[in-house]
Amino acid sequence: MPLTDAQFEQYQRDGYVVVEDCLDAATVERATERIDAYVRGERAETGFERMLEPDAEDAAFEDGEPVRKFEGVGMVREDDVFAELVHDENVLEVVRELQGPNLSLLRSAAMLKPPRVGSAKKFHQDAAYYPIHPMDHVTVWVALDQSTTDNGCMQVVPGAHTDGLLDHEAVEYDTDITVSERDYGPEDTVSLPMEPGDVLFQHCLLPHYTAPNETDDWRRAYIAAYMRNRSRLTTDDPPEWVDTYHVTGESFPGCV
Helix, strand or coil: CCCCHHHHHHHHHHCEEEECCCCCHHHHHHHHHHHHHHHCCCCCCCCCEEEECCCCCCCCCCCCCCEEEEECCHHHHHCHHHHHHHCCHHHHHHHHHHHCCCEEEEEEEEEEECCCCCCCEEEECHHHHCCEECCCCEEEEEECCCECCCCCCEEECCCHHHHCCCCEEECCCCCCEEECCCCCCHHHCEEECECCCCEEEEECCCCEEECCCCCCCCEEEEEEEEEECCCEECCCCCCCCCCCEEEECCCCCCCC
16 A cells, blocks of 8 residues: 555645555454453553553543553564554555655554543654654554544654654653643644544644543554664663554664
């Protein structure tokens, strides 16, 4: 599923492109069912972490807990469903066009917005979490449910990836950060409603946010961040959440 010339140009210009029907229904169903099994406690997560909605930890749910996210590259190491997803050729073909043939995973996460209590994620850039050079990795955001403006679809600032890395500040904890000063707001964003199986390919420097889930249904998505195998850490003491996983192509000495 290669990008068209127009799609490739859009990614370079705007910092993102949505590929509709990138994943088939069976792939989406497997990923959704596996995430639900973790939410309900039918499977125990190993090698990755669960985070609940901070303000809804005591909320009553018929199906498990109000999980905000599962986070960690261990998702791919420990679970064949997520391993298959990050190796899906429809996804990799697009990432290779954007990053080249040698790829490693920098992030794996299931990003969830539970019904009614799924909270907002404030403006941020994914690159702010990772001391990696070059700062051009691609965040792949897979819609597992219909994603709408009512349940917290992605909202991006087209073209703002060219502004470079902005200053961020922690809101409540180290991995909850937001752009500290900006000259844009929600009125400058483009909403990206998506159907299950649609995939957003997003530059790591593109500012974006998601609104709360105000519906009675879950909004589930899966995220994988891909970087070039020639990428390097810019610090000898990276944050504890920085981890890598070789996906495809050649490896290079001294690189992550």
